[in-house]
Amino acid sequence: MTRNSDRSLSTKAGVGLRLPHLAEVVATRPPAAWFEIHPENFLANPHASELLLDLARDYPISVHTVGVSIGSAGGIDRAHLKRVRALIDRVDPVLISGHLAWSTHAGEYLNDLLPLPYDEETLRLVSRHIDEVQDYLGRAYLVENPSSYVGFGASIMTEVQFLSELVDRSGCRLLCDVSNIHLSAHNMGFDPYRYIDGLPAAAIGELHLGGFTAEDDEGNPGSALLVDTHAARIAEPAWKLHAHALRRFGPKPTMIEWDNDIPPFATIMAEAATADAALTLDIHHAVA
Numbered sequence: 001m002t003r004n005s006d007r008s009l010s011t012k013a014g015v016g017l018r019l020p021h022l023a024e025v026v027a028t029r030p031p032a033a034w035f036e037i038h039p040e041n042f043l044a045n046p047h048a049s050e051l052l053l054d055l056a057r058d059y060p061i062s063v064h065t066v067g068v069s070i071g072s073a074g075g076i077d078r079a080h081l082k083r084v085r086a087l088i089d090r091v092d093p094v095l096i097s098g099h100l101a102w103s104t105h106a107g108e109y110l111n112d113l114l115p116l117p118y119d120e121e122t123l124r125l126v127s128r129h130i131d132e133v134q135d136y137l138g139r140a141y142l143v144e145n146p147s148s149y150v151g152f153g154a155s156i157m158t159e160v161q162f163l164s165e166l167v168d169r170s171g172c173r174l175l176c177d178v179s180n181i182h183l184s185a186h187n188m189g190f191d192p193y194r195y196i197d198g199l200p201a202a203a204i205g206e207l208h209l210g211g212f213t214a215e216d217d218e219g220n221p222g223s224a225l226l227v228d229t230h231a232a233r234i235a236e237p238a239w240k241l242h243a244h245a246l247r248r249f250g251p252k253p254t255m256i257e258w259d260n261d262i263p264p265f266a267t268i269m270a271e272a273a274t275a276d277a278a279l280t281l282d283i284h285h286a287v288a
């Protein structure tokens with residue numbers, strides 16, 4: 001099967017493009033290296049789609065799906081996948097990705113990214129769904145590690161082992177969300193550096209960095225739960241983990257995610273510039 005996996009984003013930082021900034025970005029053509037979009041924001045919005053196509057002529061685009069739901073026991077929603085493919089055929093993105101999660105059940109979209117037990121049954125289910133998505137889209141799919149708040153007693157392997165098995169079985173690649181690793185490690189009590197060291201480096205196609213929020217942990221009074229809100233600047237521990245990821249994986253395109261309490265576009269560009277500085281440093285290390 002032919003999959004368009006040879007193309008890659010430049011190893012510069014990209015920016016998550018959300019609808020409140022779309023008209024400004026189209027008008028001002030900021031010096032962003034690339035943009036990542038959620039196709040679900042554009043499927044029922046013809047005007048926004050036309051603006052996106054205009055941008056796609058000048059910028060590489062990465063498509064990050066939030067409604068494909070590769071973890072749903074009830075199967076992939078073919079009608080949704082068809083709509084996503086129609087947009088992809090027009091935008092011709094460089095990468096296509098989505099979460100290791102489920103978000104639909106019995107035809108209902110739950111507007112959340114829900115966790116999965118890491119066991120053999122789930123591996124078979126998710127691998128089959130990734131095969132289906134990759135075959136239908138004709139491209140490799142990047143699977144993103146989730147943010148975690150609770151574990152499953154039924155899990156018999158770690159998330160790193162589960163993701164590595166998915167890569168081996170389906171030929172998918174990975175989108176490594178560095179902030180998710182940081183906050184999951186805090187919430188679940190594991191070492192985020194060992195997590196990154198265990199991932200299959202050759203499969204990593206993109207990194208994410210997003211802001212998170214500390215909230216009271218109702219199940220554990222006196223301690224905080226880190227919640228993946230994408231509503232703040234990138235915190236220092238996540239930048240440090242990003243630097244470690246770049247040392248481990250080499251320079252990888254890194255995207256700044258900001259989805260709530262959206263600031264002026266220049267604020268997100270400033271975060272991208274910080275990521276670019278780390279990437280440039282890493283490239284210099286690699287050639288030294």
Ligand SMILES: [Fe+2]
Nearest residue numbers: 144177208257
């Ligand atoms: Fe992410």
